[in-house]
Amino acid sequence: MVKWVYKTKLNLDGSIQKNKARLVAKGYAQKPGIDYNETFAPVARLDTIRTIIALAAKNNWKLYQLDVKSAFSNGVLEEEVYIEQPDGFLVKGKEDKVYKLHKALYGLKQAPRAWYGEIDSYLVQCGFKRNTSEATLYVKCKGNSELVIVSIYIDDIVYTGMGVIQSDNCIFLHQRKYASTLLQTFGLQECKSVSIPLVPNDKLRKDDNSGVADEA
Template identity: 45%
Template sequence: MRFEMDSMSENQVWTLVEPPEGIKPIGCKWVFKKKTDMDGNVQTYKGRLVAKGFRQIHGVDYDETFFPVAMIKSIRILLAVAAFHDYEIWQKDVKIAFLNGKLEEDVYMTQPEGFATPEDARKVCKLQRSIYGLKQASRSWNLRFNEAIQEFGFIRNEDEPCVYKKFSGSIVSFLVLYVDDILIIGNDIPTLQSIKLG
């Protein structure tokens, strides 16, 4: 829980404000999981703060929720291309993906249980960024990712909006986004490393 709250603070996910008149903030809850290894031994305990998005009202707390996802056939084609040309295939899981998405709507949420201080107990969280559970979370993350990856010189595929390509001389790089998992495919390891770290 502390790690999750530190991530929220570092990413400036919300600001504490007095509750606006006539606005009922959505709730939030903690979801706990145990991450185990192949033998069933507990590796880590994980706490995630999730907004109660089912309480959001269309036109008030959110508008658009659609976001694209890479098609399986596109992933298969790129894996076949990579195998044929002996390209490197790397996978990256973005841990706090949704915290990167910026909200366009004004969304207010109650403070997380166990983390409200007595002097701020009446305040609510005005969300600046999306968090898990919000109806528009995946969309806002996808829009932010698209902006950021194009700054690195990647070009979005017109027919498959979750596949990106970048060519620089003989260096070839492909990037496939599937919600918060990324496949990085290419023929130059230093370029792949810079993509993965970027």
């Protein structure tokens, strides 16, 4: 029911940060009502993220992005879940024994919900109020001059997969890491960069005789 997953973690600029090994559960083998009940992943709406960025830009607030390390491993399980001993960590003479999980593993269907329960309890304990119409938005006020807004996107705070560059004039979001991953996937790391993804001096026409596009 578990396996090892190996991954190279990159920085926002595409450079290697570290090589990591993670023990994950085979969630596809879980059975509803036995191994898990409810599932839920906290995902902020795009409109919420846009509003937060607009407020930060208008009021000259600092905007931060936080990545919670091993977030799903911090979720406390409500159900009883047992896993086999992982490869490389078998207890000699007790190979037929299994482990009972107290906290979630990545891959478990209830892991996102368990994590959300933990971060929700922590933020409420710290004095944040959860928005009634947006379960991933939390606000904490102190008087009339201090305000903190937190938005959760699965296991990231504020925004996932985006780099944030903030100056006195603008807030810029980039996806350098994502673009670098795509180039590496298709073997285009050495390609030449261009300012626009079009052929230079190409004149666009309403009908270029290319035929109708295939919707499939």
